[in-house]
Amino acid sequence: MTTAAAPTRNIKARRTAYQNVVRTLKTAPISAWFGMIVILVYAILAIFAPLIAPYGEAEVVGKAYQFSSADNWLGTDQIGRDLLSRLIYGARNTIGIALITTLISFLFGGTLGVAAALKRGWLDQGVSRIVDAFLAIPVLIFALMMLAVAGKSLVNLVIILALLDSTRVFRLSRAVALNVVVMDYVESAKLRGEKTSWIVFKEIVPNILPPLITEFGLRFCFVFLTISALSFLGVGIQPPTADWGSMVAENKTLITFGNPAPLYPAAAIALLTVAVNFVVDWFLHRTSGLK
Amino acid sequence: MHPVLRTVLQRLGLGALTLLAVSVIIFSSLEFLPGGYAENILGQGATPETIEAFKKQLGLDRSAVVRYFEWVGNALQGDFGSSYSGLSGSMKRDVTATIAPRLYNTFFLAAMAAIIAVPLSLFLGAMAALYRNSWFDRIVNSATLTTIALPEFFVAYVLMFIFAIKLRWLSPLSTVSVGTPFWEHVTRAALPALTMTLVIIAHMMRMTRAAIINLLASPYIEMAQLKGVSKPDVIRRHALPNAWAPIATVIAFNMAYLIVGVVVVEVVFVYPGIGQMMVDAVASRDMPVVQACALIFAATYIILNLLADIVSIVTNPRLLYPK
Numbered sequence: 235m236t237t238a239a240a241p242t243r244n245i246k247a248r249r250t251a252y253q254n255v256v257r258t259l260k261t262a263p264i265s266a267w268f269g270m271i272v273i274l275v276y277a278i279l280a281i282f283a284p285l286i287a288p289y290g291e292a293e294v295v296g297k298a299y300q301f302s303s304a305d306n307w308l309g310t311d312q313i314g315r316d317l318l319s320r321l322i323y324g325a326r327n328t329i330g331i332a333l334i335t336t337l338i339s340f341l342f343g344g345t346l347g348v349a350a351a352l353k354r355g356w357l358d359q360g361v362s363r364i365v366d367a368f369l370a371i372p373v374l375i376f377a378l379m380m381l382a383v384a385g386k387s388l389v390n391l392v393i394i395l396a397l398l399d400s401t402r403v404f405r406l407s408r409a410v411a412l413n414v415v416v417m418d419y420v421e422s423a424k425l426r427g428e429k430t431s432w433i434v435f436k437e438i439v440p441n442i443l444p445p446l447i448t449e450f451g452l453r454f455c456f457v458f459l460t461i462s463a464l465s466f467l468g469v470g471i472q473p474p475t476a477d478w479g480s481m482v483a484e485n486k487t488l489i490t491f492g493n494p495a496p497l498y499p500a501a502a503i504a505l506l507t508v509a510v511n512f513v514v515d516w517f518l519h520r521t522s523g524l525k
Numbered sequence: 526m527h528p529v530l531r532t533v534l535q536r537l538g539l540g541a542l543t544l545l546a547v548s549v550i551i552f553s554s555l556e557f558l559p560g561g562y563a564e565n566i567l568g569q570g571a572t573p574e575t576i577e578a579f580k581k582q583l584g585l586d587r588s589a590v591v592r593y594f595e596w597v598g599n600a601l602q603g604d605f606g607s608s609y610s611g612l613s614g615s616m617k618r619d620v621t622a623t624i625a626p627r628l629y630n631t632f633f634l635a636a637m638a639a640i641i642a643v644p645l646s647l648f649l650g651a652m653a654a655l656y657r658n659s660w661f662d663r664i665v666n667s668a669t670l671t672t673i674a675l676p677e678f679f680v681a682y683v684l685m686f687i688f689a690i691k692l693r694w695l696s697p698l699s700t701v702s703v704g705t706p707f708w709e710h711v712t713r714a715a716l717p718a719l720t721m722t723l724v725i726i727a728h729m730m731r732m733t734r735a736a737i738i739n740l741l742a743s744p745y746i747e748m749a750q751l752k753g754v755s756k757p758d759v760i761r762r763h764a765l766p767n768a769w770a771p772i773a774t775v776i777a778f779n780m781a782y783l784i785v786g787v788v789v790v791e792v793v794f795v796y797p798g799i800g801q802m803m804v805d806a807v808a809s810r811d812m813p814v815v816q817a818c819a820l821i822f823a824a825t826y827i828i829l830n831l832l833a834d835i836v837s838i839v840t841n842p843r844l845l846y847p848k
């Protein structure tokens with residue numbers, strides 16, 4: 235559509251996407267920089283875990299419960315696996331699972347939310363009332379209960395958390411989409427006789443994306459913390475998968491002997507959530523101008 | 526009817542309705558499972574006869590509607606049925622009898638955390654709002670943003686490491702029993718209570734700060750300042766009457782948050798509360814206990830929010846003095 239008009243525009247008047255990104259990054263506060271660097275490091279660790287980790291994920295390398303040494307920088311766990319290697323593999327497992335869960339919940343909740351805002355009527359009413367009831371129960375409590383019913387497994391964990399989280403996503407995406415649906419440009423697209431899919435993807439989605447992206451960061455943190463909590467409680471990600479939440483639980487007895495082993499995975503979790511929060515906070519300030 | 530009374534009654538009705546809906550969800554969670562709960566527990570090798578016998582033993586052979594009304598009716602009278610564990614033996618474990626002392630422990634812990642956290646965070650939040658953009662406000666802001674993002678068990682283990690292992694001031698494990706004297710109970714529960722205080726203080730402070738800043742920005746406050754009312758009078762006569770509602774909401778929201786935090790913290794410190802009991806029951810898939818705990822958690826959550834609603838209605842000056 236714009237291809238014909240593009241050459242006639244004065245190119246200097248417009249910044250390229252790259253220039254825009256550089257300009258935005260230059261104004262980022264230190265906390266946001268800190269957050270972005272931490273997230274980048276975590277991403278590299280997660281993607282290249284097998285290359286970076288000194289030992290394998292489930293490899294027994296020495297005696298159990300060793301304090302840190304030259305061979306095992308952070309010591310070994312309850313059956314003699316290298317803690318540092320498991321921490322690095324944990325980045326891959328814990329972050330990956332949380333990311334997948336959040337994506338599913340956004341796909342599901344977002345679709346339902348936009349559909350409810352577009353169609354209104356019984357669909358909107360029905361789904362909204364059900365979601366209201368779900369919102370009255372804390373996620374952790376509900377997830378615990380559903381895991382007791384369905385049994386603990388990775389698939390169950392992802393499905394249950396994605397479903398519970400999608401109720402929160404539904405609420406937000408419906409509220410944001412409701413404001414967009416009544417806009418004149420949506421109306422004119424309808425009058426032009428555009429298809430529903432065109433209206434959704436060309437008119438509504440681009441306009442509700444900024445708040446949803448911010449929400450994605452916050453919901454990811456929340457899902458990540460809930461998965462870690464559930465794994466810590468022993469009903470989330472199951473051994474021998476290296477996962478930060480369950481690593482805290484596996485090594486918790488060590489702390490009474492003055493070995494800070496359970497603090498490392500817990501700190502890894504804390505650092506990531508703090509980093510994501512800093513970045514999201516910066517986004518919020520930029521997009522809403524709120525103080 | 527007085528408008529305040531009518532609104533309060535409306536809210537109470539809505540709360541009761543929510544509770545009903547939640548009880549239906551909690552009860553029917555067992556029915557959601559594709560293939561059925563008994564089949565799932567017994568596995569693929571189970572014969573139809575074993576499944577029937579198992580269902581009969583658990584009482585799952587009757588219709589769901591009948592079981593629901595029985596469950597709710599008994600729960601209202603404080604009877605949550607028998608635990609699945611030990612059901613086949615001669616000794617039936619009564620869920621209510623197991624939960625009662627643990628419920629007391631959990632409320633004890635939550636109350637301890639609330640007594641420290643509520644006044645402290647309201648005070649700090651109000652100070653941060655009144656001296657906005659000062660260095661105090663900035664430090665508090667970034668500190669709380671960090672604390673909010675920390676998982677409960679991280680805070681718990683750091684505190685345990687410092688106070689119980691390195692300094693040896695407190696015991697790392699919070700084991701208490703029915704006969705524990707009051708003050709010993711307090712010292713035993715000190716570390717978990719401190720953890721929960723730290724976790725909710727950040728939330729509460731930020732919300733208090735936001736609520737008060739919001740309030741001070743309203744036109745009637747500016748009007749009062751412009752007509753020359755002294756600063757203490759602005760706060761006392763104009764701001765405070767309208768502040769109760771947001772403050773009640775902040776407190777209720779964070780007390781509700783405490784309920785979730787209590788589960789993890791109890792497990793860390795091996796504190797015999799209802800959260801730890803629920804986690805144990807989830808691991809052994811003991812549904813009557815899980816459902817009873819879930820219902821208690823959800824009911825507390827709903828009631829707290831309802832209370833905040835009612836406080837904000839009955840303190841609303843616009844409703845109290847109708848035209």
